[in-house]
Amino acid sequence: MIDLVLFVAFPYVAVVLAVLFGIYRYRSDRFSYSSFSSQFLENRQLFWGSVPWHYGIVIILSAHLLAALFPRAWAQLIAAPLRLYVLEVTGLALALLTLLGLVLLILRRLRSARVFAVTSAMDWALLVALLVQVALGFWVALFYRWGSDWYLHTAVPWLFSLVVFQPQIQYVTALPWIVQLHMLWGFFIILLFPFTRLVHLVTVPITYLWRPYQVVIWNRRMRRGR
């Protein structure tokens, strides 16, 4: 029963809440959609925290996502032992980089009085949540080797079963508790998403790559499109 709550109900609730509340916040309080950068207040320590953290987490998350979306291609990728070794070692190194970056960011927020002053309670909650998740991920990568492989046969089918609304929790219930916690904590962060500054993630300005440099907006255009 508890497994059903944790591995079926909780992920659904987290995702539905995140989407619905994210949309609600975007529609009612778009002003609050911001990365709330604090670089203006503190520059030097930020570099050593923000760059490793962001690049590390972007690559690691993409790997999680790609493997889940294209499990066959991923399986072929890791079929050759050498590629598997490279992937595992890279993953571990990136996890370490991400963890170090995040720790530096947290220390910076504690040490710099200016940045501390602009840190909200939700910011602290988010930072702790992220720290727990990255630490768990690093632990899993270190002590439960070949995750790039077993991930395909445990978490991926479970996630797929959730996506197609035929939940099958037997893929994950037998896993070590620390791996389970990593999975559940991921959904916890999804749950946190619309309540924190994490919303900046969905506003990544990819359109900058092709939009015209100059933007002109007319107040009066008698055409009423809608």
Added chain:
Amino acid sequence: MNIRAQVSMVFHLDKCIGCHTCSVACKNIWTDRVGAEYMWWNNVETKPGTGYPTLWEDQEKYKGGWERSGANGHSSKLRLKLQGRGGALANIFFNPYLPTVDDYYEPWTYDYENLFNAPEGDDQPTARPVSLITGKTIETIEAGPNWDDDLGGSPIYAANDPNLSRLSAQEREQMNELERVVFFYLPRICNHCLNAGCVAACPAGAIYKRGEDGIVLISQEKCRAWRMCISGCPYKKTYFNWNTGKSEKCILCFPRLETGQAPACFHSCVGRIRYLGVLLYDADRIEEAAGVSDAELVEAQRSLIQDPFDPKVIGDARASGISDQMIASAQNSPVYKFVMRWKLALPLHPEFRTLPMLFYVPPMLPVLAKLQQGRYELADGHEEGLAPMFSSLEQARLPLRYMAGMFSAGNERIMEAVYRKLIAVRLYMRAKQVKDISEAEAQMALKLGETTPEEAEAIVRLTARPTYEERFVIPPLAREQAIEATLDPYTHKLEAGFGFRQSPERRW
């Protein structure tokens, strides 16, 4: 031609007395808020000087504005000095060229309460400075608004002026001579550029130019604090609100303009140095004009601006949807007179290639005088048989090259033409009023200044004795026809101020 209208500005620097009334008027209306205390959408700085933020003109430090790409910058293709499009995404986690609050100053107040509440003691209680960011006591205030006002701290500050790099060591040495030391004031607001660097640098596309009047604004709902605009603007006129996590900038008091009032800084200007009016320009040639060589930039920008009396221009303007009232306003514009008809007003640092639409009439600094044998005399005044005031261009306290570096991208010919005309006007009026200059000399000055008595009179009229309506020709912005007003009046009715239904502060 794709004609657009631009609400443009002229600041007459000879009239600026450096009183900062403009800055205070702006601050009281717009930036007296948490997170915005350090912002001066309008600021007045002393030149030579390092300005605000410190050394803002040094684009090797801040990477603002545009540069020509290609070998030795010979191609006319423009790119942001800051970074390319991919670079913007790569640097989004850390902008290497972002000025920090220390480049402006840490805003503070004083612990006034201590003056009343301090326990009895041997010493007078003091009101110590307290940071408005952290709330903690600041031991030493290291910078503040107008820290180098009136050459305060010179030569520590004035000597670091980036514009001085154009001068020879000897010229720089001369500027420090006691008799020669001089400064002038440079009031600055957002230039509402045609080829704005901030607009181009914003990854979110939150910054835009209003089509009807050319005012550049930042959508507070679209800004995501990627902070590239702060670097992209070479004038450092977009500011980061550290409290709300949004960039802000001068809005040219558009709510005032829309109700027919001059912007607060214009309205409050004690020296009446500010002029506001519409210019019509050809929007199709913006990039072309911004891409010419440094020496041609001023001319190229002038060529963008169209004659509002030309029937063809009027026809094209109508075709572009510009109202007849707007065209009439452009014909009446004092800015058109200063910039185009008289060619006295120049853009600030055109070499940043953003095509700024705020123009400056350069100052005629006091002529150089020296104590000679106990008498205070105009130095070397009587060369070439000219009146001392007329030769003052060669004897200017600040070299022409310095002025050219600020207002004409180094083109001294343009700078000289402006000064010759200003001198001609002055001599002509002196010959007429004080009569200590001969008619012949006045005529010669007019000839050298390439001007006529009628034009000189008109310049004097608009410079010295303009009425409020002559200084500010505010076009009807027809806000009542704006698109959001036609959508749902009840939406607007609920809003507090400018589009906010909730107060603009952090909630998450």
